[in-house]
Amino acid sequence: MTATPRTYWLEHAWLGTLPQALGSARAGGTPTEPGVAVEVRDGRITAVRAGTPAPPPGAEILRGLTLPGLANAHSHAFHRALRSTVQVGSGTFWTWRETMYTTAGRLTPDTYHALARATYAEMALAGVTAVGEFHYVHHAPGGTPYADPNAMGEALIEAAAEAGIRITLLDTAYLSSGFGQPPTAHQLRFSDGDADAWATRCSVLKERDHARIGAAVHSVRAVPAEQLATVARWAEERRAPLHVHLSEQTAENDACREAHGCTPAQLLALHGVLGPRTTGVHNTHLTAEDIALIGGSGTGTCMCPTTERDLADGIGPAAALQNEGSPLSLGSDSHAVIDLLEEARAMELDERLRTRTRGHWTAAALLRAATVDGHAALGWDDTGTIEAGARADLVTIALDSVRTAGPLPGLGAETAVFAATAADVRHTVVAGRHVVRDGAHTLVPDVPGALAQAVEALRA
Template identity: 50%
Template sequence: MRVWVDTLLRGGEVHRRVLLEADETGTVVAEHTGSDRPTDALALGVASAGFANGHSHAFHRVLRGRTHVSGSFWTWRELMYRAAGRLTPDRYRDLATLVFAEMVTAGWTSVGEFHYVHHRPDGTAYPAHAMELALVDAAETAGIRLVLLDTCYLAGGIGQPLGPEQRRFADAGVHAWLDRWHDLQALIAQRSPRVTLGAALHSVRAVPREALSVVNDALPGTVPLHIHLSEQTAENEDSLAHYGLTPTGLLEAEGVLSPRLSVVHATHLSPADIAALGRAGATAVFCPTTEADLGDGIGPARELADAGVVLAVGSDQNAIVDPWLELRGLEAGERLRSRTRGRIDPVELWRIGSDGGHRALGLPEPARVGGPLDLVEVDPRSVRTAGSAAMQMPLSATASDVRRVVVGGAQVAHDPVELGAALDRSITELFEEDV
């Protein structure tokens, strides 16, 4: 497989006339710069290295356009629980296929799916990891690279039992979750090389203190580990009241902070939290469109990056599926809270959208030798991008400007009109108007 790119935007730099060659797994094995266009290569104009969606809950897509009237994160969560309660493996396979296809169409070539809807609504297990493999099937059909972040979820809140709506998220205990994780790892190893298994601790609300280090120590050191962190001030207050530590302080005390850890949202952090995450070399995955939609707040992205934290972005609840808008939202949030422009410059935004996201997912950086041949071609002369300098397109382009997407050296295409109609049917049939 060979792809020739006239203008390649990669690692915050512009490369001209680049020929990338991949092996049968879609991994880049050779690169030639200043190359003439071969007749047997897929030719792209202006293209960036593929974007990595560092945090997604695919089923949240059904809430788009249905939950925006009023309320808070906590009232939104009740509607989310109701939607989760209606999923079956077959329904989730169909819905996730469409959501992942929407992501590819928008320019996400990889996704970290933070997955906790494991079991039947009453908490009993499906046979043979049916819900997890439904997501694997969906990713393979849609053509996106998937890191399935299988999530440990054990409690209904700090010191609280599971609620009825949370039973399907939980295993019998931390060791039961670990047994299920290792069994799932063996199954996924037999599937497409585009699918790998990661892990997640849902939050310090849903994973008791004594289980945090058990999970961290039992997982292989190369496995990416994610956690929701300080999305809401109530989480910080509960953690301080129960443990005498912030959520970040608790993770540090239990030895969970490390370069393989990605903290999602990281919205309400103290200076000590920021310093601890920086010392650990962790990654922070911001989800600006979700954080704005839910009224969560604006996290300290600049301070985290300056402390040594790697930044990435994700689509989270998929109220918007557009890597460009997540990157723009990151800088917009910084401008709003600091009243200063250029807090995260466009060169850094390119790195965050691609390299930072792949680092969060434990994947090699794309469009380089040893990494996946994943590319996103963008129209440099649309009504949005016309006149833009190539390196400043994170602040002008949108998913509407994506021309073609390449994953593993092969073009992946979905008709947006057909995709929209299929999503409408799926959401209407599955969740009806009362959600």
């Protein structure tokens, strides 16, 4: 955070994060503003002046298209070590999970810190200014707590600080391997034994300027039904975000019906888990009743299209969920790809494949999911817009790359979503501080080297 007043001059800026951005994709383009001066103090925007054709004296110049900072609403940082490795051969989500367990079993607080620091730095290079870390690797292998029971969570919080981004640590209750089944050997380090012990441990975690503490139910198969309310109550008392993997797999739905006679969404509703501070992650295999329950309760939906396609999970009913009242956010989940622009694009393109029609969201609506609604899902309600009072989080996309050169003037949102990639991010500003400048991370000098070293440490 910078206490010294500072002015950024944005060559082009997308300011369309207001509700009217949710219009039909057939309504035409979403104009951007040329020449916008943004004044910043104490990490917040104090004034936005459009129609500023030249940079004010002393202003920092951001050439290209500037958007609000992007929110990665669903991350498992250690999955970054799986990239490419899990692409060998065929299989399903369940066979992929066995490889994931092997990597999880090798993590220590030090190696996790190194990997998360490098992964969060990669996110900053992609324009991400806040991450929701769905964190369940709590203890040492075998389930023995570390001397500091939150050593792994603290490693993640510190890693985010060193990478220069915000984090919402979604401390996750993961207590069973399936309905009525104890944790497997791989899962012992995830489990606190019961929800009360989980609540006691994560209550010790403290929020900081860059860190919020939220809660998560790993899934209905991983938290016994009678203990779901304990997790929901913990989040409610703290007014904290609560996330849950929901109906990612048809096998989960089938097992839930067999055990409880209802779908996972219905089970969560029965135990008070759904609601405006809750976000269901994936929400892939839902009934019409499920969609109505989620939307009617104001529960959010976090779509992770690059992971959902990588794991062959399926295409979730994002448009139907939003139409029923579920706010949308986006996440990179397993980090097969870290590119929130690709996640936004993929949500629309997947829906086109599913329906064989085009234009389900405006580009502005997709950017809204990646910005203001994503931050809200993580408990950062004052972030994700370029307006006075908001946190000064900005990301600038080059308009002169081979991907972004040539579109009609003013179609900034369309260029960002349907042409640009993370490789086009030139600047990332968090709380008024330049974290990425001219495509280089200012705090982690060699991000590829840091990633290679951190991943290699987990292969030893």
